[in-house]
Amino acid sequence: MASKSLSTAELTQIKIALHKLARNIWWTWNQHAQELFAELSPRSWQNLYHNPVAVLHEVSTYELGVRLLEPEFAARAKQVLADFDAYMSQSDTWIRREMPELAGKTIAYFSAEFGLHETLPIAAGGLGVLAGDHAKSASDLGLNFVGISLFYREGYFQQAINRDNWQTEYYSVLDPKSLPIEPVLDPSGEPLVCSLRVGAGSIYFQAWRINVGRCVIYLLDTNRQENEPAIRDLTLRVYGGDANTRISQEMLLGIGGVRLLRALGKQPNVFHMNEGHAAFLTLELMREKLADGISLDQSIEQTRRECIFTTHTPVPAGHDRFPSDLVQYAAGTFIGKLKLTLPQFMAFGRVNPEDLSEPFCMTVLALKCSRAANGVSELHGQVSREMWQSMYPGKKVSEVPIGHVTNGIHLAGWMKGSVRRFWLDRLAIGNGGKHDRHEYELINQSEFWNQILSADTVSDEEIWALRYRLRRELIEFVRRRISTSEHRPNGGFIEYDTLLDSDALTIGFARRFATYKRAPLIFDQLENIHKLVQDSQRTVQFIFAGKAHPRDDEGKKFIQKIVHLSKYSDLKGRLVFVENYDIHVARQMVAGCDIWLNNPRRPLEASGTSGMKITAHGGLNCSILDGWWREGYDGTNGFSIGDDSHPENIEEQDRRDSANLFKVLSEEIIPAFYNRDADGIPHEWIGRIRRSMATLAPQYNTWRMVQEYCRKYYQAE
Numbered sequence: 001m002a003s004k005s006l007s008t009a010e011l012t013q014i015k016i017a018l019h020k021l022a023r024n025i026w027w028t029w030n031q032h033a034q035e036l037f038a039e040l041s042p043r044s045w046q047n048l049y050h051n052p053v054a055v056l057h058e059v060s061t062y063e064l065g066v067r068l069l070e071p072e073f074a075a076r077a078k079q080v081l082a083d084f085d086a087y088m089s090q091s092d093t094w095i096r097r098e099m100p101e102l103a104g105k106t107i108a109y110f111s112a113e114f115g116l117h118e119t120l121p122i123a124a125g126g127l128g129v130l131a132g133d134h135a136k137s138a139s140d141l142g143l144n145f146v147g148i149s150l151f152y153r154e155g156y157f158q159q160a161i162n163r164d165n166w167q168t169e170y171y172s173v174l175d176p177k178s179l180p181i182e183p184v185l186d187p188s189g190e191p192l193v194c195s196l197r198v199g200a201g202s203i204y205f206q207a208w209r210i211n212v213g214r215c216v217i218y219l220l221d222t223n224r225q226e227n228e229p230a231i232r233d234l235t236l237r238v239y240g241g242d243a244n245t246r247i248s249q250e251m252l253l254g255i256g257g258v259r260l261l262r263a264l265g266k267q268p269n270v271f272h273m274n275e276g277h278a279a280f281l282t283l284e285l286m287r288e289k290l291a292d293g294i295s296l297d298q299s300i301e302q303t304r305r306e307c308i309f310t311t312h313t314p315v316p317a318g319h320d321r322f323p324s325d326l327v328q329y330a331a332g333t334f335i336g337k338l339k340l341t342l343p344q345f346m347a348f349g350r351v352n353p354e355d356l357s358e359p360f361c362m363t364v365l366a367l368k369c370s371r372a373a374n375g376v377s378e379l380h381g382q383v384s385r386e387m388w389q390s391m392y393p394g395k396k397v398s399e400v401p402i403g404h405v406t407n408g409i410h411l412a413g414w415m416k417g418s419v420r421r422f423w424l425d426r427l428a429i430g431n432g433g434k435h436d437r438h439e440y441e442l443i444n445q446s447e448f449w450n451q452i453l454s455a456d457t458v459s460d461e462e463i464w465a466l467r468y469r470l471r472r473e474l475i476e477f478v479r480r481r482i483s484t485s486e487h488r489p490n491g492g493f494i495e496y497d498t499l500l501d502s503d504a505l506t507i508g509f510a511r512r513f514a515t516y517k518r519a520p521l522i523f524d525q526l527e528n529i530h531k532l533v534q535d536s537q538r539t540v541q542f543i544f545a546g547k548a549h550p551r552d553d554e555g556k557k558f559i560q561k562i563v564h565l566s567k568y569s570d571l572k573g574r575l576v577f578v579e580n581y582d583i584h585v586a587r588q589m590v591a592g593c594d595i596w597l598n599n600p601r602r603p604l605e606a607s608g609t610s611g612m613k614i615t616a617h618g619g620l621n622c623s624i625l626d627g628w629w630r631e632g633y634d635g636t637n638g639f640s641i642g643d644d645s646h647p648e649n650i651e652e653q654d655r656r657d658s659a660n661l662f663k664v665l666s667e668e669i670i671p672a673f674y675n676r677d678a679d680g681i682p683h684e685w686i687g688r689i690r691r692s693m694a695t696l697a698p699q700y701n702t703w704r705m706v707q708e709y710c711r712k713y714y715q716a717e
């Protein structure tokens with residue numbers, strides 16, 4: 001025994017390395033690392049929301065040392081640390097292999113939100129999750145990527161449903177010391193502080209660093225003593241406050257972000273704006289050039305060459321616009337530094353600079369000051385070209401310089417660990433039982449997923465057993481959530497262990513409750529849905545989750561309607577609303593649902609990503625042909641609601657879509673799911689699962705998406 005135990009020096013080294021590992025969220029896509037931390041303190045892991053830093057606070061240094069005396073545990077810890085080291089020092093990255101010209105270039109990526117893990121709740125929805133997945137894949141690919149965002153110390157709100165079935169919001173304060181982030185320090189070991197002028201005074205800010213594998217994201221934070229209380233709270237909440245807060249947050253993000261990068265000695269080659277919120281960065285780049293004595297025209301031209309812009313919003317009202325008096329107030333000093341008059345400055349944010357009543361639009365600024373711009377799906381690219389055509393007089397819609405890169409997800413991060421192992425065990429055999437590529441790379445490849453088309457690699461029975469396990473895990477998760485919820489959405493009169501049926505076709509819907517996503521659309525056919533649910537031979541059930549923006553009463557009414565139906569209609573026990581949707585809830589739902597429902601009002605879902613997360617778990621999409629699904633659906637790999645068209649009239653569209661939704665559900669989905677052979681296996685259904693995985697998983701991931709950004713946009717023009 002003694003020979004197997006670790007020397008004191010080794011022990012110390014492992015302890016330090018584990019602390020370091022906890023502060024690199026590489027563990028969010030490494031199952032073995034998560035299991036290690038979870039095993040140290042299973043209750044803390046659960047209660048502290050899967051946060052290794054908090055777990056290591058909970059477990060004393062002495063206990064950690066003692067636990068490592070267990071040879072098997074120590075061996076696993078050493079293996080995880082060795083894997084982490086190998087990842088961090090990998091030299092044959094995709095970038096070095098395929099695009100060596102980018103290897104020495106730095107990409108700065110600005111986003112008002114990053115959704116990386118449930119323990120860092122600083123994202124409001126899909127835009128942030130996309131940014132987080134972009135960062136993780138940038139790391140996997142070996143891209144030199146730095147992210148810039150804000151540190152919202154109350155994050156996005158937590159949701160509770162009150163007695164009136166109405167969403168209420170509450171906030172908890174994040175403690176940086178127990179999060180997987182680190183303070184950014186100056187050479188003397190003090191927090192690095194930068195500043196900018198907003199309104200009448202200076203704003204001082206510090207920064208926190210998130211290590212994302214080989215990449216870094218910096219979060220700007222105004223919670224500093226030097227600032228007045230109102231300014232300290234500028235970074236309190238995601239998209240919090242009024243227009244004044246909003247423009248101030250955006251100045252901090254864009255201008256402050258560039259200043260932080262400079263203070264860190266960074267000279268990025270590309271500045272990528274994820275949505276218009278960060279577009280002030282272009283003006284800060286211009287200001288720098290002017291200060292160096294470069295002419296205004298030259299400064300604009302050089303800035304454009306550095307910047308690229310991704311737009312996400314096909315709704316005209318969804319773009320930030322600020323009136324000129326607010327711009328004058330908030331950015332007056334800055335405008336002076338640019339040696340511009342207010343109308344000259346406003347012109348950067350106006351489609352028509354002559355129109356002095358036009359507000360300052362962040363998207364217009366971003367488009368004017370970028371060398372390239374893109375939407376996030378083919379259809380959204382088209383819609384964006386139409387929407388912004390007026391900015392390019394004389395150009396036809398097809399000539400408007402907005403392209404598209406369809407969104408993706410970081411597969412390794414979204415796949416449940418057990419599922420990833422399941423597929424690697426079966427599909428990694430293609431290469432004579434070995435594979436020379438890293439797992440995180442392999443699972444994005446067509447060659448890998450194509451093997452699923454053959455029953456030799458994995459049988460229908462095994463796939464069906466996997467689906468049953470995942471559905472069971474989801475149902476038990478939901479029962480646990482509901483029985484421990486303070487607010488008991490079902491009023492205590494549901495028997496938790498009979499809530500939902502582990503044999504039933506399980507349909508999921510979870511995302512922001514923005515009204516265009518039409519969460520309750522399916523209940524427009526309430527009578528029909530009642531009948532489906534009551535069919536004891538072929539029953540269906542529904543799990544919903546999602547947050548409405550605190551000021552969106554229409555979205556809250558949607559939640560109210562669904563919660564009400566779950567309590568008081570014949571759908572009771574077959575319809576559940578899970579409170580407080582976040583990345584953790586999302587991960588359970590995309591693993592366990594058989595059908596992922598997506599019924600936005602076309603063409604308002606620029607891309608959508610949640611449906612991509614279910615493919616690797618063997619769920620199937622049922623969606624309007626909008627965003628990514630219009631490209632992904634091929635007739636065999638899921639289901640479509642309606643066809644590749646939509647009426648202009650909204651009421652007509654709602655009517656048509658809800659009828660089509662019921663039609664595909666009752667005529668295609670339910671029959672296929674319940675069409676079983678003598679052994680109870682639905683072969684046709686599983687055939688669709690195979691098609692879905694083979695065609696969608698290797699395409700709709702950020703490994704492909706970031707490569708596309710590299711080839712189309714990050715490479716110098």
Ligand SMILES: *Cc1c(COP(=O)(O)O)cnc(C)c1O
Nearest residue numbers: 125126511582583586608609610
């Ligand atoms: C994936 C994801 C989204 C995006 O969902 P859409 O269907 O694209 O709107 C939103 N929120 C969370 C927490 C997610 O994980």
